Each structure stands twice: as C-alpha cells, then as structure tokens.
Amino acid sequence: MSETSMNTAMGSGVEGATAQPQLREVPAVRMEAVYKHYGDFTALNEVDLKVAKGEKIVICGPSGSGKSTLIRCINHIEKHDEGLIYVNGVELDRQRKNIDVVRRDTGMVFQSFNLFPHMTVLENCILAPMTVNGMSEAEAKNLAMHFLTKVRIPDQAEKFPGQLSGGQQQRVAIARALCMRPKIMLFDEPTSALDPEMVKEVLETMKKLAEEGMTMLCVTHEMGFAREVADRIVFMNEGKVVEQAAPVDFFNHPKSERAKTFLDQIIH
Amino acid sequence: MSHFSPTAAVSYFFNYFLMKGVLVTIGLTVAAVVGGLILGMGVALLRMSSNPALAGAARFYIWFFRGTPLLIQLVVIYSGLPQLGIKFSVITCALVGLILNEAAYLAEIVRSGFMAVSAGQREAAWALSLSPWVTFRRVTLPQAFRLMIPPLGNSINSLLKATSLASVISVEELMRRSDMLMQEHFQILEVYAAATAYYLILTSVWDAIQRRLEKHFGRSSAAKSRRLDARGPVVQASVEARA
Numbered sequence: 001m002s003e004t005s006m007n008t009a010m011g012s013g014v015e016g017a018t019a020q021p022q023l024r025e026v027p028a029v030r031m032e033a034v035y036k037h038y039g040d041f042t043a044l045n046e047v048d049l050k051v052a053k054g055e056k057i058v059i060c061g062p063s064g065s066g067k068s069t070l071i072r073c074i075n076h077i078e079k080h081d082e083g084l085i086y087v088n089g090v091e092l093d094r095q096r097k098n099i100d101v102v103r104r105d106t107g108m109v110f111q112s113f114n115l116f117p118h119m120t121v122l123e124n125c126i127l128a129p130m131t132v133n134g135m136s137e138a139e140a141k142n143l144a145m146h147f148l149t150k151v152r153i154p155d156q157a158e159k160f161p162g163q164l165s166g167g168q169q170q171r172v173a174i175a176r177a178l179c180m181r182p183k184i185m186l187f188d189e190p191t192s193a194l195d196p197e198m199v200k201e202v203l204e205t206m207k208k209l210a211e212e213g214m215t216m217l218c219v220t221h222e223m224g225f226a227r228e229v230a231d232r233i234v235f236m237n238e239g240k241v242v243e244q245a246a247p248v249d250f251f252n253h254p255k256s257e258r259a260k261t262f263l264d265q266i267i268h
Numbered sequence: 269m270s271h272f273s274p275t276a277a278v279s280y281f282f283n284y285f286l287m288k289g290v291l292v293t294i295g296l297t298v299a300a301v302v303g304g305l306i307l308g309m310g311v312a313l314l315r316m317s318s319n320p321a322l323a324g325a326a327r328f329y330i331w332f333f334r335g336t337p338l339l340i341q342l343v344v345i346y347s348g349l350p351q352l353g354i355k356f357s358v359i360t361c362a363l364v365g366l367i368l369n370e371a372a373y374l375a376e377i378v379r380s381g382f383m384a385v386s387a388g389q390r391e392a393a394w395a396l397s398l399s400p401w402v403t404f405r406r407v408t409l410p411q412a413f414r415l416m417i418p419p420l421g422n423s424i425n426s427l428l429k430a431t432s433l434a435s436v437i438s439v440e441e442l443m444r445r446s447d448m449l450m451q452e453h454f455q456i457l458e459v460y461a462a463a464t465a466y467y468l469i470l471t472s473v474w475d476a477i478q479r480r481l482e483k484h485f486g487r488s489s490a491a492k493s494r495r496l497d498a499r500g501p502v503v504q505a506s507v508e509a510r511a
Binding site: 075076077100103104108112114116117118127128131177 | 407
C-alpha cells in the first residue's frame, strides 16, 4: 500500500471535526511484516496493516486466508512469529505487561460466543470489571446493566447463556466486552454461527457501536454490513493482504483477480 | 459349628471393636481422597505443563503408580523402606501409599476434566484480560470439576475398598479387625457378613453423596429454568427452543 492511500484511509476514519488527518496520531493498530506459521502452513505472510483510531475495518476473504489469525494476533490470543504489532502505540513484544495493556484496550467477540456457561449473563459481564479493574460489585452491576440495556437485553441478566438464543448470546458477548471499556473492538465472524433470523439483531448492535465512533476490526462475510459500515475493506488471500479499498471501490471495481472471483462467489 | 448363625452376624455388626475399624476405614478414605486430590491436581498441572521435563516427570509418576499393585507399594513403604533407614508409623505408611497411588489416578481424571473445557473459554478469559488465577478459579475449574465428578466418584468408590489392603501392613481398619475377630471366634461367614454389610453401607452412602454433588454442580441450567417457569410462556418457549 502506498503512503498516499494509507493517509486517505486513515483520514477517512477520523471523526468530522478533525477533517485534516493528523499524520502523527498514533494508529490504533499497526502491523509491520507480520508472519504466523502453523507447522508448514503460513497463516500470515508479511502482513502490513494500519488502522486509524475510530476507523471501521472489515476483513474478508476465502476461508483459510488468515483473516481470523490476523485479528487474533492483535490481542495476542495467537502469537505472531515475526514482525511488529503495535496497538495504540504499545508493542506486542511478549512482555506480559504489554500484553495486558493491549488486552485491556481491546475487546473481542468470537464466532462461538464463548460466554461462561456456568455463570449468569450478569455474572459474565461483571467478572472482568471486578477482578481486573477492582470495581465494587454494585458499580460493576450498574455498568453491566448499562451495556446490557444498550444491546437491548437487560431483562435476560439473571439467565444462563444456555437459555438464550444465539443472537441474544452474541449480544451478551458484545456487552461483556464493552464492560471493560475497550478502545478497539475485534469481531471474529460474529454472525457465522447464528441462525439467519438472528444475524440482523447482532449486526444492528454492531452498527450502533460503529456510529458511536468505536474503532472496529471485523472479520465477516456479511457484505451488506461491510458496504454500509466499513471505512475500508481488507481483502486477504493465502495469508496476504491482497487488496484494501473503500467499500464502494472494492465492490464495484475489485483490482485483483482473486477478489473478483471471491465476490462473484459470495454475491448472488 | 456347621451352620450360619444370623444372630452372631448381627452381633458382630454391632461389635464395638469392629465399629472402630469402620471409623479407621472412613478416616483412611477421607484422608487419601483429600491428599490424593491435592497431589493429583499438582501432578495434573505438571502433566499439562509446556515444559517437557515437568510433563515427563508427571507422566513417569502416573505410569509408575498406575502400573504397579497398591499392595506392593504398601509393603515396600512399610517393610522395604526401613532397610534404607526410612521409617514411618503404620498409619503414615498406609496414608503415604494410598495417597501416592490415588493421586496417580486422580491426576488423569483432573487432566481429562480440564482438557474437556473448550479452548474458547480460555481465549475469552484472555481477551477479557483475566489473570491466570481468576481464569483457573472462576472459569476453567468450575467447568472442569463438573465433568470430573462421575469418574471421581468411581475412583473414590475403588479407594474405599482398596483401604482394606492396608490390613496387610497391620493397620487396624475394618478388614484387619474382621480378621482378628475371625481368628478369635472362628465364625468366618458371620464376621465377614458384618464386614461386607459395612462396606456396602459405606459405598452406598458415597453413591448418594456423589449424586447430590452431580445435581449441585449441574444446577446452572436446571435450577434456573425452573425459576423461569413463573415468568410466563414466552420465556419458557425460548428455553425449550434451545433444549
């Protein structure tokens, strides 16, 4: 990616008031020549990526292209083998302290929700604020109810995850992540495990979050969502970032052959 | 004496000397379970360690104690170790043997419980920046423990009966005291009938405890869905849809 296109991409993410992109602003995420191998398989192959604060990125590409690996490296759930990753200026260099800072700055939503099944919705939401941030139970419950209301399920607070629908569980997972007040939200195929009729409620929740200016990186096959919400589409193939562009450009004029075939296959 | 005397069997059942043996059996079992769980948890953690030396040591421990008879382990500790100048009291010998042996079995049960907790649970805990201790104590342990209860129950049932082997090194538990009564009165069937009844009672009591534990730790879904019944049909329907 050229310097100019990078600046435009960054500029588009900065909110209205600062029309002039601040070139020196610390990016939310910066990846430089990142590699990740699983045995002989190269999951990430020299990935460079810069995400500005407030920017919404949708990462797409065929399965096995390294999309999930990429966002899982950002909060060090997956350890990259080579290259540099900075999150809000903090380098993920395997120091425990830095990993903790980065994980506190990022919230993650998983394909399979990963709610704690033996805890109620409310207990799921207050565990981290209480044990990590040292909040009192009352404070944490207030905070949790605030975010549960935001994802429109405050009435489910006393239930266990297994008693909720998939869409409700995923919204709880979003609320649980928000309770740590992250600066960046990572979504790893958040709607892929949902029944079709549940997809919309989760996407609506994510849109609301995007409108509030949250920095978001989202791996998804929901191209409607990408078109509407993303500032930039990152297209990956075989561990490489093949193409990145604004949604209009990406969907109407994909540059690479691989992206063209991919779009032909998923847009019916 | 060519017949079985039920009255004699009943009187042995209420024999004070035999009852004290029952208490020793219970004490040995409880101590071996507690000690075995603590040691077994440690061995399981080592076995799951990414350090190959630690994992190897744990693997060797499990292989050794599961691969040799408890009877030999007890005899070696009681009669063999004094040859090297290591001497314990009889009851200590029995406890050391039972704990070392039980820990090897429990370690594998603990390990399988933890392995059955999905990787996603740990990842969610990392993503929330929970500390390793909180992750263990609040996320993985409760889920693993629930899965561990059935095999744990089996193992404790076996252990309860295995304490009878301690009679060989002269620990006066239920089996040994039955032997002593038998040698004094020669009412073989009557004495052992009383002992058998005690073992059956003890294992049955343990079965009941195990069932309650399973119910208690399986409550997260069951108990609350009962509470939901009161909230109306809509909620109930969504619960059923998930089930």
